Amino acid sequence: MGATIKDVAKLAGVSIKTVSNVLNGYPYLTEATKSKVEKAMAELDYRPNIAARNLRRGRTGVIALALPNLSSPYFAEIAQLVVGEAGARDLTVLVDATDGDLEREKLVADGFRSQLLDGMILQPWSVSAQSLRERGDRSPLVLLGERRVMNADSVAIDSRAAAYAAVEHLLTMGRRRIVAIGSKVRGRGGRRPQEPGRRHKGYEEALAAFDVPFDPDLLSHPEGDHTPEAVARAVDDLFRTTTDVDAFFAFNDRVALGVMRALLNRGVRIPDDIAVIGIDDIEAARLNSPSLSTVAPDKAGIARTALEMLADRIAGSDRPARQVVADFTLIERESTKPR
Known part of the structure; x- marks a missing residue:
């Protein structure tokens, strides 16, 4: 059986609450205390139970990413970047390919399995802006692409x-x-x-x-x-x-x-x-x-912005929806070099 938070507290000579504060990034801790706790965790090879911590916060630690397809190299690269950005935030990503199908996109937008998810990122092809505005589910949603909706965060190039x-x-x-x-x-x-x-x-x-x-x-x-x-x-x-x-x-x-x-x-x-x-x-x-x-x-920027907006909503932000226009760069290569 792996080490517990109680084992870490005992070895470090601190309370269980102090270990919890270190794990949660509590700012008002001395460097000496943090060092003792981190050393004890390393010695015991302690692995925090992220799932349990998320459940205590009323979250699952899981988000969804729904793209039209994954055979497209562009969408595959976006998926990889989103997974990387999510991992840096201790989030797991469930990736789905909707094939641009109207009913499948509606299922995602309406919160299909939303009880298992903290939020979702969707690139819609077929579902209308009106359907997105009127969706019954209130779980956090960020849109990719240029199907913009005034009550939902979105990010895309122009x-x-x-x-x-x-x-x-x-x-x-x-x-x-x-x-x-x-x-x-x-x-x-x-x-x-x-x-x-x-x-x-x-x-x-x-x-x-x-x-x-x-x-x-x-x-x-x-x-x-x-x-x-x-x-x-x-x-x-x-x-x-x-x-x-x-x-x-x-x-x-x-x-x-x-x-x-x-x-x-x-x-x-x-x-x-x-x-x-x-x-x-x-x-x-x-x-x-x-x-x-x-x-x-700027695919990395698109993924990063989408995760930032989604994480903000998951944390409870009620700010007005943002429509972010990502940068792009023209790259000249051999196929258009001047004659």
């Missing part, structure tokens, strides 16, 4: 500004026939993540700023989950309509990498013939040859 920066980068290099390739902006009744619509808007605004006419023939929408095969089919379909193309702006890096593979298979030189840029800065973007230019969201 997808419109990120897209504008990517397309502006291509335009300043003299590219004028720029394909926008990514998720189709769906109407009511289908999945409606906010980001594709905002990225399309940023694309159009950048073209207008450089007096480049918008051409609907330069829009491409891979079907399904953006597999390389789906992206290749979309590129093939596009080139059956027009070959007057000198750049691709992809709504995410996964699509951009698929575009690059399809272009290389056609004998296209990147970036000499056609430049390519994406958004997300996933690991594969750096490792690919040629390496992929991209707009890099």
